[in-house]
Amino acid sequence: MNLHALSQDISAVIEKHQLADLQSLKNFLKIPSISTDPHYRNAIDDAACFLKNYFEELGLDSEILPTKGHPVVYARLGKDPQKPTVLCYGHYDVQPADPLSLWVSGPFDPQIRDGYLYARGASDDKGQVFCHIHAVKTLLTLSKELPVNLLFLIEGEEEIGSPHLKDFLKEHREKFSAQFLLVSDTPMYAPKMPSLCYGLRGLLYVELHAKSTKIDLHSGQQGGIVQNPILGLAYILSQLKNKEHDVQIPGFYQNVRTLSSEEKRMIDEIPFDEKDYALLLGAKKFVGEKDYSVNMRRWFRPTLDCNGIVGGYTGPGSKTIIPAMASAKISMRLVSYQDPMVIFNSLQEYVSRICPEGLEVSVDLHTASEPLLISKDSKGIKAAEKALKMVFGVNPVFQGEGGSIPILNAFKSTLGLDPILMGFNLPDDAIHAPNERFGIQQYRDGIHSTALFFHYIGLDL
Amino acid sequence: MNLHALSQDISAVIEKHQLADLQSLKNFLKIPSISTDPHYRNAIDDAACFLKNYFEELGLDSEILPTKGHPVVYARLGKDPQKPTVLCYGHYDVQPADPLSLWVSGPFDPQIRDGYLYARGASDDKGQVFCHIHAVKTLLTLSKELPVNLLFLIEGEEEIGSPHLKDFLKEHREKFSAQFLLVSDTPMYAPKMPSLCYGLRGLLYVELHAKSTKIDLHSGQQGGIVQNPILGLAYILSQLKNKEHDVQIPGFYQNVRTLSSEEKRMIDEIPFDEKDYALLLGAKKFVGEKDYSVNMRRWFRPTLDCNGIVGGYTGPGSKTIIPAMASAKISMRLVSYQDPMVIFNSLQEYVSRICPEGLEVSVDLHTASEPLLISKDSKGIKAAEKALKMVFGVNPVFQGEGGSIPILNAFKSTLGLDPILMGFNLPDDAIHAPNERFGIQQYRDGIHSTALFFHYIGLDL
Numbered sequence: 009m010n011l012h013a014l015s016q017d018i019s020a021v022i023e024k025h026q027l028a029d030l031q032s033l034k035n036f037l038k039i040p041s042i043s044t045d046p047h048y049r050n051a052i053d054d055a056a057c058f059l060k061n062y063f064e065e066l067g068l069d070s071e072i073l074p075t076k077g078h079p080v081v082y083a084r085l086g087k088d089p090q091k092p093t094v095l096c097y098g099h100y101d102v103q104p105a106d107p108l109s110l111w112v113s114g115p116f117d118p119q120i121r122d123g124y125l126y127a128r129g130a131s132d133d134k135g136q137v138f139c140h141i142h143a144v145k146t147l148l149t150l151s152k153e154l155p156v157n158l159l160f161l162i163e164g165e166e167e168i169g170s171p172h173l174k175d176f177l178k179e180h181r182e183k184f185s186a187q188f189l190l191v192s193d194t195p196m197y198a199p200k201m202p203s204l205c206y207g208l209r210g211l212l213y214v215e216l217h218a219k220s221t222k223i224d225l226h227s228g229q230q231g232g233i234v235q236n237p238i239l240g241l242a243y244i245l246s247q248l249k250n251k252e253h254d255v256q257i258p259g260f261y262q263n264v265r266t267l268s269s270e271e272k273r274m275i276d277e278i279p280f281d282e283k284d285y286a287l288l289l290g291a292k293k294f295v296g297e298k299d300y301s302v303n304m305r306r307w308f309r310p311t312l313d314c315n316g317i318v319g320g321y322t323g324p325g326s327k328t329i330i331p332a333m334a335s336a337k338i339s340m341r342l343v344s345y346q347d348p349m350v351i352f353n354s355l356q357e358y359v360s361r362i363c364p365e366g367l368e369v370s371v372d373l374h375t376a377s378e379p380l381l382i383s384k385d386s387k388g389i390k391a392a393e394k395a396l397k398m399v400f401g402v403n404p405v406f407q408g409e410g411g412s413i414p415i416l417n418a419f420k421s422t423l424g425l426d427p428i429l430m431g432f433n434l435p436d437d438a439i440h441a442p443n444e445r446f447g448i449q450q451y452r453d454g455i456h457s458t459a460l461f462f463h464y465i466g467l468d469l
Numbered sequence: 470m471n472l473h474a475l476s477q478d479i480s481a482v483i484e485k486h487q488l489a490d491l492q493s494l495k496n497f498l499k500i501p502s503i504s505t506d507p508h509y510r511n512a513i514d515d516a517a518c519f520l521k522n523y524f525e526e527l528g529l530d531s532e533i534l535p536t537k538g539h540p541v542v543y544a545r546l547g548k549d550p551q552k553p554t555v556l557c558y559g560h561y562d563v564q565p566a567d568p569l570s571l572w573v574s575g576p577f578d579p580q581i582r583d584g585y586l587y588a589r590g591a592s593d594d595k596g597q598v599f600c601h602i603h604a605v606k607t608l609l610t611l612s613k614e615l616p617v618n619l620l621f622l623i624e625g626e627e628e629i630g631s632p633h634l635k636d637f638l639k640e641h642r643e644k645f646s647a648q649f650l651l652v653s654d655t656p657m658y659a660p661k662m663p664s665l666c667y668g669l670r671g672l673l674y675v676e677l678h679a680k681s682t683k684i685d686l687h688s689g690q691q692g693g694i695v696q697n698p699i700l701g702l703a704y705i706l707s708q709l710k711n712k713e714h715d716v717q718i719p720g721f722y723q724n725v726r727t728l729s730s731e732e733k734r735m736i737d738e739i740p741f742d743e744k745d746y747a748l749l750l751g752a753k754k755f756v757g758e759k760d761y762s763v764n765m766r767r768w769f770r771p772t773l774d775c776n777g778i779v780g781g782y783t784g785p786g787s788k789t790i791i792p793a794m795a796s797a798k799i800s801m802r803l804v805s806y807q808d809p810m811v812i813f814n815s816l817q818e819y820v821s822r823i824c825p826e827g828l829e830v831s832v833d834l835h836t837a838s839e840p841l842l843i844s845k846d847s848k849g850i851k852a853a854e855k856a857l858k859m860v861f862g863v864n865p866v867f868q869g870e871g872g873s874i875p876i877l878n879a880f881k882s883t884l885g886l887d888p889i890l891m892g893f894n895l896p897d898d899a900i901h902a903p904n905e906r907f908g909i910q911q912y913r914d915g916i917h918s919t920a921l922f923f924h925y926i927g928l929d930l
Contacts, residue, residue, distance in 0.1 A: 222751020
């Protein structure tokens, strides 16, 4: 098969379908399927129905499968045991849209301006789900037979941490049996620089509660005799990292994977302007571990941050109290092969050891999710690499992602699948923020790359 | 003059007047003269009018004098150049009453239960102002001639820090010319243990603002490359005191007065049960400078506390951000002869020196008020000591007060007067809190002591 010719054919079909396909996506984007807010529960069901119907229109078998939370949309095309099966994962739920006043057009009134489609969910993740779906449509236009069997799992709780999906996967293990897992929910590195993400950091998120007296005290009358819970908590926080930004929890670095020199070289070769990036974030200067570059630090090094702190009087002016308590939220981004629960236990011991006299501190667990490291040499990754090279004319960047997609670990543990993280939106597409958008060209390239990926997968096996 | 006989006469008059006097006080307490809330501005004026009328009924000359804020009530009795003049200072404004739901009877519906008069302001300070006024009434009942000239300055802004009183005193210096200043706005040490307060701590109250980036960042995507402003601020806070609870601001202890061994002995002789007191505050244990007892630390040693802190996400659950900024309120209780502004400047330099890289921190001033130390050997104190001994049958305790009454410094600087701090409420009378109260016996003893004080002043000169 001449893949260059196929690529041109695919491109032609995408061109021909573009208007209709964008209209379908717009209709999908009109549904305010905000998962975190119970007021939008009907919209969640509407979005699931919309998808099921759309899959069926295109000739796929589709079902809405209940979970203990929002339903999963399942779809299937082909059952040929001679062909590999690709499972496409995505989500139809979206983030809340507020602050509404900052949107140029309504978050659920999709509009095209200057080559971008603006709406909540345009990039995250409805637009990228449609890249997968329209890749199927495109291939079906060219041929009745696809080179792969396809499964779709489109969930409705990604934006609230997929609380029910792991149990769902365990229960439906056989229904989702596949050899490859395609996920388009990460950005490209930059315009015209497609990327494959091969490392996601894990997350350990805890909350410290420090308490020293029964009630707030008068800071004049009692100042000098009791432990101040804010100062006590501040002391503990000050002992979590040293001046070189090394995390001080015993054993924290023990299982951290060492970056190979080839990996370091690869990361250093990705174009990156530190000054521009500091300007973008409004940071006075970057700080962190000296022996690692900015991209190494935010993708492949573990770190610790305080995400919130509160205690005592926080209104305007002054109030002369010694507060009874204070609390802080602490998150650690973990990398392979750190174990979140081992570190949680070590943190608990460490905090109780360094806790100042007169203070009681508890360490409560919010989240513990493992990091993910994906082999760059798998057949799936090779197929994605080739597809992206064909569409963009350049080799994709292999990059890490500092954030976490906790549910990917469940795919690994229940189905034995590593994800192929091939996403198409751009870093400035304002996901989770007002004026979320998806470039029309990104959208077309996404369809094109996905269609070619299916072909390379079919060829490679 | 037989002072024992006079004391018995005074007691008899108090007994006779008690019902009527309590009714007058109740009427005064019904006026919700909350100074901090503009909604109660009419009540402020009502309280001032009530006082002026009451003074005039008793035969004093009285005026309402405007300030740039709430008015001052002035009253005068006697102008004999042969007699000493006592200025009685107090305040007719009160703290807000919320939380209302915790009051057994309404804060402005004064009620007597089990020997206590319950109402907002009962102890702080309307009830104690009435001790002074009814002492005058009692003496006038016994004789047309008082042994002293009397001046009253009852202000309406004490609970908001007396922002206009210093200028007012400067302007009306001559009107308030006196040899003695009597203030009843501090508690007795314990039931049946009257006290004279001879040291008040000063206050330096600042706010630290720490900033590291323009906006909140995603803690996954950017974690490991920027300074975390909460952790940076926590580091600074951790450097303000060492493990021995010594404040680390350079020069902080340089001018601190050393307690004399006689003073130490005196303080140690005051009955104090550390265990009971820790239980009362709900403190696991007391902490602080090892070489000083609890009462020494809270009365005559300087200290530093954090009164409030806030930064990042403080709602329920987790949010994965690196906040852009964080802030903390810090107060220092100062003792003689520390200079608040010298320490403020040293703190600013210290903070900028220890500020972690990538962080900007400002130190803003809220309050700087000097400590006050009063000679225990003055004629006024001796007169108060004798009066208290006569009424309570025991020598008063000489104690410090950890809190501050900043306006007392203005009396010193404008009128050259040290206060005689002879208060009558008890430590558990819930001032500033729901169910504020004043014991009827305390009230009677307050009138009695004040009347005798006036006599001793008259005799001593």
